[in-house]
Every structure is written in structure tokens, then in C-alpha cells.
Amino acid sequence: MRKIRTYADLEGPDRSGLGDQLALQHRRVDRRMKAVRTVLAVASGKGGVGKSFVAATLASALARGGGTAGLLDADLNGPTAPSLLGLPRRSLSVTNDGVVPPVDSAGLRVFSTDLLLEDGEPLRWRGPAAESSVWLGSLEKGAFREFLSDVSWGELDVLVVDLPPGAQRLVELAELVPKRTRVIGVTIPTSASKAAVARSLRAAGDRDLPIAGIVENMSGYACGSCGAVGPLHPGDAGDALARELDLPLLARIPFDAAAAACAERGDMNGLLASRAGQEIAALAERLEREGAP
Amino acid sequence: MKFLCIDCDEQMGFGERQLPGDGTLAAVFRCPACGREVAMLTNPMETQVVSSLGIKIGGRTVPEQPLELVRSSLDGGRDEAFAEPPVDSVTSPETSPVEWAETATRRLEAVPSFVRGMVKRIYTDYAKEHGIHEITPEIMDQARTDLGLEGM
Numbered sequence A: 001m002r003k004i005r006t007y008a009d010l011e012g013p014d015r016s017g018l019g020d021q022l023a024l025q026h027r028r029v030d031r032r033m034k035a036v037r038t039v040l041a042v043a044s045g046k047g048g049v050g051k052s053f054v055a056a057t058l059a060s061a062l063a064r065g066g067g068t069a070g071l072l073d074a075d076l077n078g079p080t081a082p083s084l085l086g087l088p089r090r091s092l093s094v095t096n097d098g099v100v101p102p103v104d105s106a107g108l109r110v111f112s113t114d115l116l117l118e119d120g121e122p123l124r125w126r127g128p129a130a131e132s133s134v135w136l137g138s139l140e141k142g143a144f145r146e147f148l149s150d151v152s153w154g155e156l157d158v159l160v161v162d163l164p165p166g167a168q169r170l171v172e173l174a175e176l177v178p179k180r181t182r183v184i185g186v187t188i189p190t191s192a193s194k195a196a197v198a199r200s201l202r203a204a205g206d207r208d209l210p211i212a213g214i215v216e217n218m219s220g221y222a223c224g225s226c227g228a229v230g231p232l233h234p235g236d237a238g239d240a241l242a243r244e245l246d247l248p249l250l251a252r253i254p255f256d257a258a259a260a261a262c263a264e265r266g267d268m269n270g271l272l273a274s275r276a277g278q279e280i281a282a283l284a285e286r287l288e289r290e291g292a293p
Numbered sequence B: 001m002k003f004l005c006i007d008c009d010e011q012m013g014f015g016e017r018q019l020p021g022d023g024t025l026a027a028v029f030r031c032p033a034c035g036r037e038v039a040m041l042t043n044p045m046e047t048q049v050v051s052s053l054g055i056k057i058g059g060r061t062v063p064e065q066p067l068e069l070v071r072s073s074l075d076g077g078r079d080e081a082f083a084e085p086p087v088d089s090v091t092s093p094e095t096s097p098v099e100w101a102e103t104a105t106r107r108l109e110a111v112p113s114f115v116r117g118m119v120k121r122i123y124t125d126y127a128k129e130h131g132i133h134e135i136t137p138e139i140m141d142q143a144r145t146d147l148g149l150e151g152m
């Protein structure tokens, strides 16, 4: 068999330019994220645990606490941040620096695929339909990367990243912003949620991302009239995860019909005044005190 | 990815790129010693796998636009999602030496508004870089091919 020189034998640069362009993408993320003190990734294992609700409310509380805060809705296929925050639909300005994120009344800078889509339209990408799973994942990762690098976030004390269920985007975040990311795991009390969150947090741990702690959402039902908290979901996932993973249980947020109504109409001020909102505001204060964000 | 001319045992250099518009791509590589050229032809799926990484085979010369991958790949983006200067206002002689021919302006206006501002910036950057003073539909075709802008 004749001897053909190998890739490594050829000393010339990679003329396809693929490697250089990937490195450039990473540098763009680095440059942008240098102005962000902490990236706070809000992760859950499965859907339906109210993670986006917790992430948006937490980001709002942090913005109201005097720091500069941003919220990146990384749930590309199920974006909710703009409606939770009651952001009006406006056209986004594009400058040489990047796309200017909309800002809510408390100064929170927000970005979400929802801003790019017609009302109620699902996220769809152009490309050959056959075997779309082969390229869909890299396109979604690319979109997430551009949301980090190409949005003019400016100087931020904290960028809250609302991650979709599962560990994939968390792994991508660990790759894109390895140094300043901290993770919060959101669970509901059930054992199914506990197992799913534990998997996501293990993925974070495997990539050496520090985990700030656990938040248990829908932790009981807060009575609208007397404020007493009664049982809602069976289980003690928050406590159990904190114990098993040796992490602090940062907050226990009861389900609160008043908060849910505020979320529905995008009333963040009302939400933060509710029983559930107050727990999340206390979580924001705790994180600020501990220097987590 | 590297290309080797086996006869000369020389690494080939990138020559040009063509996008016929059917989702396929041609990238030409040339041997610096014997001048032989080979074209790498990719099918729509392979083209998409590369472009979904946000990269162009052979590299690119003009800078990336903000959210370029998202804006060029999203199907049915919101019409008014981006506020960008209208087609004829950016290129006044004071701000830029690049003029748009009327035929080119008309073609640009047919581009969905979701990507129009970005496409305009890319063509303008391309013209500046090549010392072109007037953008015509032919220049747009040339830029599209040179820059590997599938679907723009």
C-alpha cells in the first residue's frame, strides 16, 4: 500500500477553514461574556416544574435588587420569558456591537427566540427535511451560542440562563462559558423530578460547573386567603437532593394562585409581591449575599 | 479538512466556492505545484451539516453579522423582528462610498424583512472590501457565491 501523508504530516493550515472559524466563534463568546460577572444557569431535568417561572422571577428580583441583570431564555422551542415579563413586541435594534436586547421596566435585559417569531408560530429551521436530526442539534447549539455572543448584553452582574429540560444545553453552556457559570437545579417534590434533576446536576458536575444549590418549586399550596401552606405534590425531592448531593436547599416556593395569575398576564410587580414571589425575592437576596450571582 | 495532491505530494490551497442554489456546494482546491484543481461537491445534507455549525468551507472574508446563523437559518421569522435602516438610507455618499443600483435595490426589497438588513450589510461590506462602488444584481450573485451565503 502506498504511503499517503496524514493530516498531521501536512504542515500547511487547514484550508477548509473549519477549525479557525470554530475557534473564532468561541472567541466571540469569550469577549462578550467577559463583561458578565456570573452566568446563573437555571436547570431542571424535566418539563413542567416551573423552571422558566422561577428563572424569570429570579432575574427580575435580581434586577430590582440594584444589580444589572439579564435573562437569556435558552428554551428555544418553548420560549416564555417575554410573556412572563409582559414585554411589548418591538423591533430589535441592530448595531455594529450586536442585537440590542429589550429591557423591562426594572432594567432587566432579555433575549428569547420568542422575539424572533410571529405570535404562536413554532420554531422552524430551513434545511433538508430528511435526517434533520443530524443537523438540528448543531443549529440549536449555534443559536444558543449566538444569543450569548451576539446580543449586546453590556456589563452585567448576572446573566440568568433559563435552560430547557434535559442536560444538553447545560453541557453546551459548560463548553461555551466554562469559567463564570454556576448552576441552580429546580425540582418539584416528586421522585420523578428528583431523578431527572439529579441527572442534569451530575452532567454539570462532570464538567466542573459549580452548583449553587437546589430550589424546590410547587412546594405545597399557599392558601389565597389565610396564607397557610398545605400539601400539593407528594415527595421531598428538594431536601433529598440537597442531602444526597451535599448542596444547600436555597428556597422552597409554594404554588400560589395569585402568582400564577400574575405570570399569566405578565405582571412581574404583582408576582414579586405574591407569596411565591417573595420566596423567590428572598432567594435573590440570598444569592446576592453569598456572592453567587 | 486538508487536500493533498498525491502526484506532487503538496497540500492544495482553497480556490473558490460555488453555490448552485439547489442546496449543494462546490469548493475548489488547487495544487500550488502542478496547478491541478479538484472540486469537492457536497449534497444538500452535507452542505447543511457544515452550515448548521455556522461555518463556511474555505473561510470567509467579511465579518459575521450579529445572529447571522439564526437569521439565515430560521424559517418564517417575524417580519418586524429587526429595526434596520431602510434600504436606501445607509448608503448616502457621506456615510459610505457604496451605491446600490436600482435593480439591486429592487432585488434586496424582495428579501424577507427578517434578514434584509443583515443581507444588505453583508453585500455592502463585500463591496467595500473589493473596492466596488456600485452594487448590481451581478455583484450580489458574485458576493453570494464568494461568501457562501446559501439562501440569501
Ligand SMILES: [Zn+2]
Binding pocket: B005, B006, B007, B008, B009, B010, B031, B032, B033, B034, B035, B036
Ligand atoms: Zn500537484
